[in-house]
Amino acid sequence: MIVKINGIVTIDGVAASGKSSVASGVARALEIPYLSSGLLYRAATWAALENGLTFDTPEAGRSLTALLGSWKEGGQPLTLRPLAGGNQIWQGDHDLTELLHTAQIDAQVSAAAVLPELRGWVNAELQAVTPPFLAEGRDMGSTVFPQAEYKFYLYATPRVRAERRVLERQQDLESVEAALKLRDERDARQSAPAPDAVRIDTGGGTLPEIIAQVMGHLSS
């Protein structure tokens, strides 16, 4: 059956639970774009680190959003390209995407993401997009798009997530699992599932099976 979405679908969840892989598969099946909010937080973190900004001062949030604003005014804005096959982030004509999934960004991004000014900047970028689309992150269903038609929340044990992540990165299982647990703790405040989200344990199936599970909810 062909499923037609006119509004917004949200997929939230903990780190490495499979959000972007599932979002990409579902977006392709629905033939709509998906927006990775995490990629915007990662890009802003990269921008701060490149420019010597830290996240632990009272003016940190304002300094970071001022930097992002100055890039926009200078004609070099950070831009999310919401391709269904995988999101990209560009600054002007530079594709930054490859630089954003490193252990260094993983370790710093939660400190940037608690800054209210940065959360406001990311939310405004996403809310400027015209539906239909699928939005993926931590607080898409709870805060940014509470009006979404369908909401999902993905989770899996830290061990399952770490076992998947070591296949993508040159790191050992124990340190990947420890880093994921730390990120879960730091992100806990903005990661509470929307009360009306369908919760799915991605440890309970293969990637195609989880995508099919989400599609099943959309067509029922």
Ligand SMILES: Nc1ncnc2c1ncn2[C@@H]1O[C@H](COP(=O)(O)OP(=O)(O)OP(=O)(O)O)[C@@H](O)[C@H]1O
């Ligand atoms: N059943 C499954 N469901 C979801 N992802 C799976 C599954 N099995 C394996 N994976 C793999 O888990 C890995 C992590 O997935 P992905 O990068 O989509 O997670 P994420 O939640 O977007 O991560 P992050 O929060 O770090 O951005 C990917 O390599 C993906 O292919």
Ligand SMILES: Nc1ccn([C@@H]2O[C@H](COP(=O)(O)O)[C@@H](O)[C@H]2O)c(=O)n1
């Ligand atoms: N809605 C969101 C999305 C992400 N974050 C923060 O960004 C980090 C990276 O996100 P990934 O989806 O790529 O893991 C994440 O650890 C959070 O700190 C957020 O706060 N809200």
